[in-house]
Amino acid sequence: MIYLASWVVGMGIFSLVFRRTMLGVLVGLQLIMLGSSMIFVLGGFLSGQAPDSNVIGIFIVLSGLAQFVAGGVLAIRQYYLRRQIDVKDLRFLKH
Secondary structure (H helix, E strand, C coil): CHHHHHHHHHHHHHHHHHCCCHHHHHHHHHHHHHHHHHHHHHHHHHHCCHHHHHHHHHHHHHHHHHHHHHHHHHHHHHHHHHCCCCHHHHHHHHC
């Protein structure tokens, strides 16, 4: 299970580094948050404190969902303004 969580975090980091679109970056962040919540739940299960780690995992997943919604709104706004979704053009959203 720890290998699966590490693989998910690694794929998230790969997506953050090599994706140029806003949605690719958002998916990478979601993968990193999912992998970290898997590690928290697994650590709590192995230490015998499963309810505590499950609550932390739920908070991580919910904060990731809020981050994904906010990023999706930014991506839709950028597409509306520029007709493309590229990470390097996010500085134009200041105005």
